[in-house]
Amino acid sequence: MGALEEIKARVNIVDLIGRYVVLKPAGKNYKARCPFHPDDTPSLMVSPDKGLWHCFGCGAGGDALSFLMRIERLSFKEA
Numbered sequence: 001m002g003a004l005e006e007i008k009a010r011v012n013i014v015d016l017i018g019r020y021v022v023l024k025p026a027g028k029n030y031k032a033r034c035p036f037h038p039d040d041t042p043s044l045m046v047s048p049d050k051g052l053w054h055c056f057g058c059g060a061g062g063d064a065l066s067f068l069m070r071i072e073r074l075s076f077k078e079a
Helices: 003-010 013-018 064-072
Strands: 024-026 029-032 044-047 052-055 061-063
Touching: 013 029, 013 044, 013 052, 013 064, 061 064
Parallel strands: none
Antiparallel strands: 024 029, 029 044, 044 052, 052 061
């Protein structure tokens, strides 16, 4: 496992995204209002098992690192 994969494996995606949005349980996953577009109903889903997030409203998605980069407007190196 490379250094990047090791870092991703250590990050709890639910805890990370939960710092920025209110997450509510939805079966094995969590849902929230997407912070990347106007969202009246929860369209952002977080899968802790897969370590991924996806917004069904705007199509954004990825892993914990991509969420952090997008929400904080960081480069890959900065994140």
